[in-house]
Amino acid sequence: MVTLKDISREIGLSVTQVSRALGGHADVNPDTRDRVRATADRLGYRPNAIARGLKTGRSGxxxxxxxxxxxxxxxxxxxxxxxxxxxxxxxxxxxxxxxxxxxxxxxxxxxxxxxxxxxxxxxxxxxxxxxxxxxxxxxxxxxxxxxxxxxxxxxxAFVDIDNMAVGQVMADHLLRLGHRRIGVLNGVESEFFAVQRRRGVLAAHAAHGVAADPALMLSMPMIAPNGRRATLALLDAPQPPTAIIAGNTPLALGVYQAAAARGIRVPHDLSVLAHDDGLDMCPPDSFTPALGGTIAPLTTAWVALADHLADIIAAKDGPSHSRILDLTFRKGCSARAISVDTRGHAVP
Amino acid sequence: MVTLKDISREIGLSVTQVSRALGGHADVNPDTRDRVRATADRLGYRPNAIARGLKTGRSGxxxxxxxxxxxxxxxxxxxxxxxxxxxxxxxxxxxxxxxxxxxxxxxxxxxxxxxxxxxxxxxxxxxxxxxxxxxxxxxxxxxxxxxxxxxxxxxxAFVDIDNMAVGQVMADHLLRLGHRRIGVLNGVESEFFAVQRRRGVLAAHAAHGVAADPALMLSMPMIAPNGRRATLALLDAPQPPTAIIAGNTPLALGVYQAAAARGIRVPHDLSVLAHDDGLDMCPPDSFTPALGGTIAPLTTAWVALADHLADIIAAKDGPSHSRILDLTFRKGCSARAISVDTRGHAVP
DNA sequence: CTGAAAGCGCTTACAG
DNA sequence: CTGAAAGCGCTTACAG
Incomplete structure (x- = not known):
């Protein structure tokens, strides 16, 4: 392994000065700096991460x-x-x-x-x-x-999305389209994000002065078979929903499957929206008709996590080390406006 | 962070002796050793991995x-x-x-x-x-x-399985059952394992004095759709195989799908064997009929990799730092004995 | 602009 | 059985 000492010996400068030159400190003769760097490159020098870590107290x-x-x-x-x-x-x-x-x-x-x-x-x-x-x-x-x-x-400190908004935005969109009976296939509600989404759905209902039917709000692990099963149950009930909000795209896939199984057309007979985190195996545009709903790509989370953690480690203070990631909405072709009677049933 | 110095100060022993006590060296008074260890536990001491690394030249x-x-x-x-x-x-x-x-x-x-x-x-x-x-x-x-x-x-140094044996064992099994036209759905043959498997298949044919038909040996990325497509091509050819060897279980799934699509029964009309690494999404016993073939669980590879790498790092010398993992064969219910005429065609 | 010195926390000959 | 000392490779006040 090439060390500072090797470079020092090679060009007849102290280890101190070599360290400073490589570190880019201001108080080093530019010529010296260049000479040191050239030598370091030539010898294939890489600073020993362990030694540096011991000195600085940071391992990286x-x-x-x-x-x-x-x-x-x-x-x-x-x-x-x-x-x-x-x-x-x-x-x-x-x-x-x-x-x-x-x-x-x-x-x-x-x-x-x-x-x-x-x-x-x-x-x-x-x-x-x-x-x-x-x-x-x-x-x-x-x-x-x-x-x-x-x-x-x-x-x-955390990086998260606004899950209440996820529920609120999708429910609001459907309520504006005239839907009054909205099914919700939510994640397991022992998890905070699922609780928040439910709250968002309820808030949207309240804002529109519409009573939400608890019987339409289901909670389950978010995989396609569960979406299918739950949707069949909702569709077969005496008062089926006219729209369904799915917690993720696999659940939405189950919704589409169930609708197909019952000869129910999306969006003509049933509107569907889903949250998309950009990672699930079923991208929204692979659906027919194209699936609408909220979008928050998980891939943006890594950058935020790494950034904020770096700040925390460096003990930088700021207003907060947490971050709520952006949420967007994509219309898709899976939801349509309907007219309903006073009991919330669709009127052709 | 608790350091050796803290423990040293706490019980009035030198850092040297504390280090030796915790390191379990023989030349330390047993009483001292126990006292040091108790103190270390009490203070929640953990050796600083970085300092140790700098000293020993090993980071772990x-x-x-x-x-x-x-x-x-x-x-x-x-x-x-x-x-x-x-x-x-x-x-x-x-x-x-x-x-x-x-x-x-x-x-x-x-x-x-x-x-x-x-x-x-x-x-x-x-x-x-x-x-x-x-x-x-x-x-x-x-x-x-x-x-x-x-x-x-x-x-x-490497950890691998005997891929020639994989091809050889499955081909030999089928040849013994009387098969003379054996299809092979192999991996991409730019990869060494696939080359070896093909060699194994050929070696088995040679050992049985049977000429292998190159037209039956196909090479492809090992996913189910490819297995299905390749099998359909083989079955629709003028001289279809009576048995197929698949490189992994997804390929075998494709074989089963193709057979079903053509109304061909496994194993009655077509024998199938596949190699199973224990990780693919389709376990052999989820097949109907249960899939036979070679088995080499990848999970055993981690232990071997970690073991051998540790030896190499410690610069232990031995006969070899490489390892060929065991291979087993599982009969399953997907291959059966047949009689063939001189041209290799099945005789009922 | 440059160098000698201290020290991060540990391990390990060496001397008692 | 125990301790003082050196050193792993680096960084950084401190003094010139």
Missing amino acids: IIAMVVAGTRTPESNAHLFEIVMGLSAEISARGQTFVLHVAEPGADTMRLHAELYRSGSIDGFVLIGPASDDPRIARLKKLGAPFIVHGRDPAQSH | IIAMVVAGTRTPESNAHLFEIVMGLSAEISARGQTFVLHVAEPGADTMRLHAELYRSGSIDGFVLIGPASDDPRIARLKKLGAPFIVHGRDPAQSH
């Missing part, structure tokens, strides 16, 4: 701990998160550590041990639970961290 | 560099490899770094820079090409590394 390492599972189940979302985050962190010259814990391991403890070993500058947490113990632990440790998503029960 | 970090893609395509295989490897490396107290390169980045150079920065003990390479430049570069650097798979053009 960001870690993410994920719980391991014994059964290899392909979690496409987790994969994209890992790849996206790694790419973003690698691109800024930092190092991304993925620590897959053994099944049943105590991830709180793991975070603490990793941090105490002094080699981790900060953590990224994903999928926070309510009252997530990992968050409490990291706060107690004083470790820099940022959460993708939010734990409403604790105050912490 | 294993890195994997993967090429980034701009389009987030879910690569379930890569995901399992990353998760499996990370879990295995994390479990042994080492650190797994995933470096996702920017699209178009020079991964050779990246490996070199990471290694020269002194913070990486070794690398895991996956998906080696023929004459892979990354391998040449790492060899030139003298960096410890191990390859999952093989580059036959260079000598290096």
Whole structure:
């Protein structure tokens, strides 16, 4: 390995001066600087990250701990998160550590041990639970961290989208089109984002002076078969909805499948909107008719996570280290205006 | 952060002795040892990985560099490899770094820079090409590394399966059952494993004194639609095969689909075998009839990779740092014995 | 503009 | 069985 000492010896300057020249400090003769840099390049010098880390107290390492599972189940979302985050962190010259814990391991403890070993500058947490113990632990440790998503029960830095707006925007769009019975296929409501979306839907109803029917609001893991099953149940009920809001595009796929199975046309007989995070396997424009709804590409989250975490590590203070990502709405061709009678039933 | 100095001060021993006590060296008074350890636990001491790394020249970090893609395509295989490897490396107290390169980045150079920065003990390479430049570069650097798979053009440590045996075993099984026209849906033959499998199939034919028909041996990316398309082509040809060997289970799924589309029964009219790596989305027993073929669970590869790489880093010498993983055969219910006439056509 | 010195936290010969 | 000292490679006050 080439060290500062090697360069120092090679051109007869002190290690101090070589370090400063390479560091780009102002108080170095420009000629010296260029000479040092040229020599460093020629020798293939790279600063020793470990030595630098020991001196500066920063390793440049960001870690993410994920719980391991014994059964290899392909979690496409987790994969994209890992790849996206790694790419973003690698691109800024930092190092991304993925620590897959053994099944049943105590991830709180793991975070603490990793941090105490002094080699981790900060953590990224994903999928926070309510009252997530990992968050409490990291706060107690004083470790820099940022959460993708939010734990409403604790105050912490996060990057998230406005999930209440997700529900509100889609419901509002449908209510404006005249729909009065709107089905909602929501995520599992033990998760905060799903709770917020439901609140958004209810708020939109309230704003329009429309009573929301709780029987139309269902909660489930967001995969296509569940969307299909739930939609069939809604359609077969005595008072079916005229529109459905799906929590993600796979759920919407299930909605389309169920409609097809019942000979119900989208959007003529049933309007459909869905939230799209840009990562799910079914992109909205692969739907026929093209699926409308809210859009918040998860890929923008990596940049925000890396940025804010860097600020937190550098202990920069600002108004907040959290960030709510933008939300856009895409009309698509999957929702249409209808007329309804006083009971909310469609009038041809 | 709690350091040796803190413990030293706390119990009035030298830092030297504290270090030795915690390191479990023999020449420390057992009482002292216990006292030091108790204090370390009480204070929540964790050795500083960076300081230790600087001293020992080992960081405990294993890195994997993967090429980034701009389009987030879910690569379930890569995901399992990353998760499996990370879990295995994390479990042994080492650190797994995933470096996702920017699209178009020079991964050779990246490996070199990471290694020269002194913070990486070794690398895991996956998906080696023929004459892979990354391998040449790492060899030139003298960096410890191990390859999952093989580059036959260079000598290096690797963990792989015997792909020639994969082809040989399945072809031999079918030949013994009386098949004389065996279709092969192989992977892309620019990859070494696919070349080896073809060789194995040919070797089995030679051993049985049967001429292999090159027209029956097809090469393609191993996904179900390709398997379906290739099988339809084989079945619709003037002299269709009586058996098909598929490179993986998705290809076999395509074979089953094509057979169903043509009203051809498995195994009555068509025998099918496939190689199963235990990770593909279609497990053999989810097939009807249950799919037979060779099995080599990829999950055993992580342990081997981590083991051998650790040996290489420790510069232990042994007969070889490479490993060929076990292969088993599972009969399933997808292949049956047939009688054939002299031209290789099935006789009822 | 340049250099000698200290120190980050650890490990490990070396001397007692 | 124990301790003082050196050193891993770097950065950074401090003094010239």
